[in-house]
Amino acid sequence: xxxxxxxxxxxxxxxxxxxxxxxxxxxxxxxxxxxxxxxxxxxxxxxxxxxxxxxxxxxxxxxxxxxxxxxxxxxxxxxxxxxxxxxxxxxxxxxxxxxxxxxxxxxxxxxxxxxxxxxxxxxxxxxxxxxxxxxxxxxxxxxxxxxxxxxxxxxxxxxxxxxxxxxxxxxxxxxxxxxxxxxxxxxxxxxxxxxxxxxxxxxxxxxxxxxxxxxxxxxxxxxxxxxxxxxxxxxxxxxxxxxxxxxxxxxxxxxxxxxxxxxxxxxxxxxxxxxxxxxxxxxxxxxxxxxxxxxxxxxxxxxxxxxxxxxxxxxxxxxxxxxxxxxxxxxxxxxxxxxxxxxxxxxxxxxxxxxxxxxxxxxxxxxxxxxxxxxxxxxxxxxxxxxxxxxxxxxxxxxxxxxxxxxxxxxxxxxxxxxxxxxxxxxxxxx
Numbered sequence: 346x347x348x349x350x351x352x353x354x355x356x357x358x359x360x361x362x363x364x365x366x367x368x369x370x371x372x373x374x375x376x377x378x379x380x381x382x383x384x385x386x387x388x389x390x391x392x393x394x395x396x397x398x399x400x401x402x403x404x405x406x407x408x409x410x411x412x413x414x415x416x417x418x419x420x421x422x423x424x425x426x427x428x429x430x431x432x433x434x435x436x437x438x439x440x441x442x443x444x445x446x447x448x449x450x451x452x453x454x455x456x457x458x459x460x461x462x463x464x465x466x467x468x469x470x471x472x473x474x475x476x477x478x479x480x481x482x483x484x485x486x487x488x489x490x491x492x493x494x495x496x497x498x499x500x501x502x503x504x505x506x507x508x509x510x511x512x513x514x515x516x517x518x519x520x521x522x523x524x525x526x527x528x529x530x531x532x533x534x535x536x537x538x539x540x541x542x543x544x545x546x547x548x549x550x551x552x553x554x555x556x557x558x559x560x561x562x563x564x565x566x567x568x569x570x571x572x573x574x575x576x577x578x579x580x581x582x583x584x585x586x587x588x589x590x591x592x593x594x595x596x597x598x599x600x601x602x603x604x605x606x607x608x609x610x611x612x613x614x615x616x617x618x619x620x621x622x623x624x625x626x627x628x629x630x631x632x633x634x635x636x637x638x639x640x641x642x643x644x645x646x647x648x649x650x651x652x653x654x655x656x657x658x659x660x661x662x663x664x665x666x667x668x669x670x671x672x673x674x675x676x677x678x679x680x681x682x683x684x685x686x687x688x689x690x691x692x693x694x695x696x697x698x699x700x701x702x703x704x705x706x707x708x709x710x711x712x713x714x715x716x717x718x719x720x721x722x723x724x725x726x727x728x729x730x731x732x733x734x735x736x737x738x739x740x741x742x743x744x745x746x747x748x749x750x751x752x753x754x755x756x757x758x759x760x761x762x763x764x765x766x767x768x769x770x771x772x773x774x775x776x
Contacts, residue, residue: 394495397537682754
């Protein structure tokens with residue numbers, strides 16, 4: 346493959362930690378990962394972060410720096426057979442690193458195949474994932490790995506990458522490009538370095554073959570926001586099957602449901618399905634939305650979303666498209682409330698502000714005589730012994746008594762909840 350056939354993002358892939366842009370919390374001087382590399386001993390790890398922020402690059406840098414055998418598998422195209430083949434080869438080598446891209450796509454059986462080799466030190470595992478490993482990596486494997494969180498690149502990081510590419514790439518530096526505006530290319534890239542650099546290359550190529558900038562030989566050309574948008578609309582795929590744009594599409598999908606537009610919801614759903622998006626990713630986001638954006642306005646929403654998650658795991662594509670459509674349209678047309686979401690946010694803020702406030706004595710557990718002698722549980726009023734199963738006693742620490750964390754939303758069901766709360770608590774919580 347000639348240099349011109351290698352994508353710009355690959356041509357500029359860093360080979361040392363010092364060349365890496367961003368992730369200083371992991372790779373800067375004194376950071377935990379850099380220190381581990383300098384000592385020549387790294388743990389098995391999961392690199393969790395959005396696309397294009399350096400997960401694969403970090404894995405490559407580790408292997409090159411330590412000069413150890415390095416095997417790469419993609420969870421999309423590899424299975425237990427390929428994992429076992431690498432493990433067998435590793436038994437005859439030392440300090441072998443196995444990098445698995447998109448490890449969240451491995452099922453339980455495939456992940457279990459790694460356990461023994463990781464535990465015995467036959468391989469050091471580096472897994473890369475865009476999904477929360479708490480949900481997508483089984484607990485046994487997760488317990489044997491350190492989880493490092495990578496962050497989206499900020500605007501200064503991305504601009505630095507653009508200038509680095511124009512000044513140092515073997516092909517681009519021979520042309521006199523002027524980077525006049527960066528807003529469009531930064532916004533479209535969404536913090537993804539690979540996406541940013543590949544779009545820059547497309548823009549550069551368009552200047553050479555179109556009237557935008559004419560002949561570049563010795564002349565130079567200006568890269569503007571208008572030019573970037575023209576190229577992006579013409580050449581960038583509507584949905585990247587590798588998942589590099591799925592954050593934009595899932596955002597549109599969720600916001601359409603939150604905004605009660607079932608038509609927009611099924612359109613964005615179709616875009617994801619057509620693009621090959623992971624069915625579990627879509628179903629999991631519906632499950633979160635059912636609680637975050639609907640909650641007690643319609644508790645059945647959570648039940649349906651949970652049933653949807655179970656169903657699509659059993660069925661998969663193509664039939665699961667019907668189940669996803671049913672759930673998405675139901676959630677979109679449901680009454681909405683974010684009261685439960687706001688309530689837990691308010692409560693967490695109180696915990697962070699006030700710290701570990703003591704539990705009132707009368708609602709503490711008293712399993713021993715000593716605790717009873719210390720008045721644990723004394724004067725507790727068992728609610729079911731009172732009229733309407735309610736006793737107006739204090740349940741919060743005295744320092745925050747009367748604090749309202751949950752405010753029912755404005756919908757039929759939560760209006761009834763508010764009415765009950767006002768009857769029970771009178772004016773204590775301001776309902």
